[in-house]
Amino acid sequence: MLDLAIIGGGPAGLSAGLYATRGGLKEVVMFEKGMPGGQITSSSELENYPGVAEVKSGFDFMIPWQEQCFRFGLKHEMKEVKRVERKDKHFVVIFNDDSSVEAKSVIVATGGSPKRSGINGEDTYWGKGVSSCATCDGFFYKNKEVAVLGGGDTALEESIHLAKICSKVTLIHRRNEFRASPVTVERLKKESKIEVLTPYEITEICGDNSGVNGLKIKNLENGNQSELSIAGIFVLIGYNINNSVLQQTDGSMLCEVNQYGNAKVNLKMETNVPGLFIAGDLREDSPKQVVCAASDGAIAALSVLEYIEHTK
Template identity: 35%
Template sequence: MRDIVIIGSGPAGYTAAIYAARAGLKPVVLASSVEAGGDLMNTTEVENFPGFPEGVMGPDLMSKLQEQAEKFGAEVILDDVTSVDLTGDVKHVETGYSGSYDSRSLIFATGSAYRKLGLPDEERLSGRGVSWCATCDGFFFKGKTIAVVGGGDSAMEEATFLTRFAEKVYVVHRKDSLRASKIMQERAMTNEKIEFVWNSEVTGITGENAVEALTLRDTITGETRELPVQGLFVAIGNDPRVHLVHGQLDLTADGTIAVEGRSSKTNLRGVFAAGDVIDPSYRQAVTAAASGTVAALDAEHYLAALDQIEVEKAAGIPLEAEQLVSAE
């Protein structure tokens, strides 16, 4: 029986593991077999994480967080969770390869997944010009003309990064203004390789064996036109990874796991959530890390209350109502 199992290994998961491990709870982190480290593994330079005035590469930051968690005794397992049973006091987790885990508490730090355009040819041309990760695939577009779809920080970061390889980068946005931070907008707008295509949305992708052009629809006039490109990078946001908890945990209107106030407590005892899977608004590495801290402390207090109840039960001491509440 484990004290804490943490599902997910982004800033929230690893930070929760650091705090839980330092509390002597020997957490197990189920980090995924292919996405260990979360979205920051696909990020270039991170300039806004405290303590790195010169910036830090996303994979380097996640490697350091993992190393720190393991230093204090966390066990990181590169495996994928296939199902969970959260109904009882013992939480049951099934994985693809390493077997099952029973735990007294569980922290969901499953983050979010890249949002897709939903076009018929998007999946067909995935890996043949369509991508959701500039750092993964940018090198393959050396000297080519490509497009980035989106208007937030991620889209600006992708577009700016891709100018290292591409001859031309179009940024396609369905409005006439960006939602990205001012500094990210300025970088993209002053880059001579980047051209903005305003009030436009991608409605089609053309190409037999590779991307050859995009069909754009003007969001004001409705007119369509072709934009010749050899690559399409989709950066339109993310959706929380909540597929494991449907029917078990309450969700918000945004599709994130619902938690109690500023805590990490879900609607089930002993189940906590942290990071982007509960945050539809800020979605920053530092806020995810802080959220992981909250989840670990909430879980630690929950387990301490359970232990106290067991001690007093064994001693025949009547339980106070406050004790029962503290373990909820």
């Protein structure tokens, strides 16, 4: 039986593996269907991780993490986890081929991913002017014009954030009404550098070898089409939570989750199920930043060490 099963190989999972093995656990395995690294490996530039002054691609940034974590005995198996179940006082990790392994404790760090719009040009320029995180990438557009697609709280809040960095922000939403809270809408209206286009849709994201340079947009009331010159666009239309491993055969969830499917945890990353911990973007109120995911993983691992010691 494993001391700890870690599901997910991004910054949260790797940090958890590092702290768990360095803390003395012998049987620790991280399960990830592909190579470790996580969502950040698709980022073209990362410059806001404390202590790393050099601007690196997400892929290059994550390479030394693997070497460091495996040095202390963390094992990695390329297996896709279907489900985690509670059995007596331990857990059963069930894989897609229906094989399984038992573990005394589990850290789930499967994260999530931004929803994509499917607009023509989005995939072509993803990471080259198309982003889903203003906190991560907004600084690259200092004193430049950008656009934001979306109508929820995140889209409006990120637009307000970008207005403090960029020369102009154009917020594009296909409906006249926003889904965001009234307070956030009022804050948006006070920002002089934000122009709101509703009801509009983006028909194409345009660019060249240097990246995004414009948008083709359409007014949904009169059908008029026009073009918008921008340096970047932030697609903020929602987030997919990878919580399927928590779903049980009867449709219930292994631990308590909120209305969006994020796991509820305390400051120790503990769920309401003893021995089950959640780290990274899967947890409720995650900031969705690499440094925060790494912190979550470390906290979860330290909590596992305490849990195992108390349940001997």
